[in-house]
C-alpha cells in the first residue's frame with residue numbers, strides 16, 4: 063500500500079452485508095483501478111445492487127472495508143460522505159429523475175446545489191451536457207414524466223456526467239430498453255467513461271452491455287466474487303459458473319429453485 | 324397468544340416508533356439549521372402550504388363561525404344569555420377552532436401530499452439519487468417543508484380567525500338581529516392578546532407536526548405504490564391525533580393557572 067502509483071481508485075475488501083438472517087454479501091473483494099471500467103455480473107437477487115449501494119454509502123455494510131483513493135469510506139460522517147460523493151456520478155436503474163424539476167434542472171442539479179452556479183450558466187451547461195448524450199435543447203424544458211424510458215436513461219446519464227466526476231456508477235443501464243436503444247446507451251456510456259477518463263463500476267446482466275463497456279468483468283455469486291478477469295478472456299474463463307451465465311443456460315452449476323405448481 | 328405478551332409487544336412497538344420519530348425530528352432540526360439552505364424549495368413549500376390552503380381553510384372557517392353564532396344563540400337563549408354570542412364566536416375561533424380546524428384541514432391536504440411525494444421519491448430511488456448528488460435529503464426535502472409548515476400555518480390561522488369572526492358577524496346581523504356596532508363592540512370587548520397568541524402558537528406547532536409527519540411517513544415508506552398509499556394514510560391519521568393531543572397540552576400550558 064506504499065506504492066501510490068498502483069493504488070486502485072476503489073478497493074473493496076471482505077465486504078459483508080445481510081438483511082436479517084439473509085446473507086447477501088459474504089466477503090466481496092474487488093479493485094477498480096484508475097480509468098478502468100469494471101462490470102459486475104451475476105444473476106437476479108445475487109446482491110449486485112446491494113454491492114453498489116454499499117460503495118455509494120446508501121447502505122451500511124456490517125463488516126469489511128471500502129477505500130476510495132486509499133481512504134476508508136465505510137465509517138464517514140454525513141458531511142464527509144457528501145464530500146466523497148462529489149467525485150461520483152450515478153445512473154440508477156429506473157433513472158430516478160426528480161419529477162418535480164424540469165429536465166435541465168435535473169441535469170444541472172449538482173451544478174446548482176453543489177457548485178452553486180448561477181441558473182443561467184447552469185442551464186447552459188445542462189444543454190451542452192444533454193447534447194453530449196444526443197438530446198436537443200428542446201428537451202430541456204420538458205418534465206421527466208414526458209420522456210420515454212430511453213430518453214430518461216439519457217437524461218440520467220447526462221445528470222451523472224454533468225459535473226465531470228472521477229467515478230461513474232451504472233446500475234443495469236439497459237434493462238427495460240429495446241436492443242437498439244440499449245446499444246445506443248451502451249455506446250454513450252463507453253464514450254462518456256473514456257472521454258472523462260473516469261473509473262467506472264457497473265452492474266448488469268446484459269452480456270451485450272458487458273462486451274461494450276467493460277475493461278474487466280467480475281462475477282458475483284453467493285455473496286462472493288467467484289471470477290474476475292479481462293473482458294477478452296470471458297469466453298475462455300474456464301469457470302463453469304461464468305460459462306453458464308454468459309450463455310444463459312438453465313442447466314449447470316448455478317441452480318435456481320423454480321417451483322412449477 | 325398470551326394477551327399480556329401482545330400488549331407488551333404493542334407497547335414496545337409504540338416506544339420504537341416514538342424513538343424513530345424523535346431521531347427523525349432531531350436529525351431534521353440539526354441538519355436543517357446547519358445549512359446550506361435551499362430558498363427556492365422553502366419558497367415553493369410556503370406557497371403550496373400557505374396560499375393553496377387558503378380556499379379550504381377559509382371555507383371551513385366561515386361556516387364554522389356561522390354555525391357557532393347560530394348554535395350559541397339558540398343554546399344560550401335557554402338562560403337568556405344571547406348577548407354573549409359575539410364573545411363566544413371570537414373566543415372559540417381564536418383559541419380553539421381556528422388552529423385545530425386549520426391544522427386538521429392542512430393535515431389532510433398538505434400532509435398527505437407530502438407523504439405521497441416523498442414516498443414516491445423513496446420508492447423510485449430519487450432520495451438515493453439526491454445523496455449521490457451530495458445533497459442531504461433532510462436539508463433539501465424535509466427542512467423546507469417543516470419550516471414552511473411552521474411559518475405558514477399561523478398566517479393561515481390568522482386569516483381563518485378573521486373569516487370565522489366575519490361568518491359569525493353575518494349570521495348575527497342578518498339572522499339573529501344584532502346591530503352591527505353592538506356586535507363588533509361585543510366581539511372585541513373580552514378579547515385579549517393571549518387568546519390570539521395562544522392560537523397562533525398552536526398553529527405553529529400544528530404546522531410543524533403536519534409537515535414532520537408527512538415527511539417522516541414518506542421518508543420511511545416501503546414497498547411500491549401500496550407502501551406510498553399506506554404512508555399517506557398514516558401521515559394524516561398520526562398528524563391528526565398528534566394535533567389533538569398537542570392542542571390539549573398547549574391549552575393547559577396557556578390557560579390553567
Ligand SMILES: Nc1ncnc2c1ncn2[C@@H]1O[C@H](COP(=O)(O)OP(=O)(O)OP(=O)(O)O)[C@@H](O)[C@H]1O
Pocket residue numbers: 081086104105106107108109110111112113267
Ligand atoms: N433494503 C433491503 N432490505 C431487505 N432486503 C434487501 C434490501 N435490498 C436488497 N435486499 C435483498 O438482497 C438481495 C439482493 O438484492 P439486489 O437488489 O442487490 O439484487 P440484484 O443482484 O441487484 O438483482 P437484480 O439483478 O434483479 O437487480 C435480494 O434478495 C433482496 O431481497
Ligand SMILES: [Mg+2]
Pocket residue numbers: 110111112234
Ligand atoms: Mg439490482
